[in-house]
Amino acid sequence: MRLSANDSSVSSSLKLRKTVIIAIFAAVAAVLGLVEAMLPTQMFMMIPGAKLGLANIMVLTCLCFLSWRDSLALVILKALIMTLIYGAFSAFLFSFLGALFSFIVMYGLIRVGRGRLSLIGISVMGGVAHNVGQLTAAYLVFQTTKIYYYLPALMLLGIVTGIFIGIAVKYVVASLSKLSLFEPFAPELQ
Template structure:
């Protein structure tokens, strides 16, 4: 990754703005679709994390600031459309922790860790970010006893998201904007 320039060089500023708007919109739509799926994880708070497909894809192609902007806008707008103030706190903290961990892993060792591995670590770190906020809200560290259960779902959903991103990257790299 260090050798690659992660900026899309073949786009004008307007094209780039439109593209980022589409990514934010896709993240919102994936989040709303996920809420409608009749998946019942027996662990409260566990989700598929479909919007993380957009986050991880952005990290592979864009600069730190650009990818972070997509994550922040997606999280804020999703909370306004289909969330609550408390869901915003949990999703925003999880999204930021996950973003920073995945970005750091890709930046440091993209050649050594697969997309699936990065996604798994992103899913688990998302859960840790949420538990940190929960600790402050309920003022009790015992909430971390819940972490092993969340980690199991984080690994499973991380594999799914990582596979989706792996195949998405293969197709996107064939497009002229991403080559």
């Protein structure tokens, strides 16, 4: 950045950087979501509805660098892109509710557990919250508690995938911090 730049151009440059980062993250999150859908994870996980949650890497990374508003924009954008690709809105409403719930829990934990939690703990809780949110959306549709039958299995699996997602976010944050685009946004968590 030029030293002679005045305040307004500095803030507009920051805004531009933010917009670019959100756009890139949303695109990567959508691609990760598509790749995940192609992987035959259902085959070996043996639990219906189990997912790796790769898109969570981008949401958590975004929460590390940017504010909660920007991260929420990312979550909504990703849901919109996925809806446009698949063309079925009602199906993705459920996954969006899961993603929203997971986002709220992760943001809350970053605020509350400042310094006491690492990225791994936060991503584990985000993964578990995603499952809880999705099943709750299903419960609201079907009005039967039988839906929660698979929750414990999904929770245990969510711990395992959450740990790996957390490790991945750690590496992504460390690498992105070295880029000049991310210079003004110091990551809150390491």
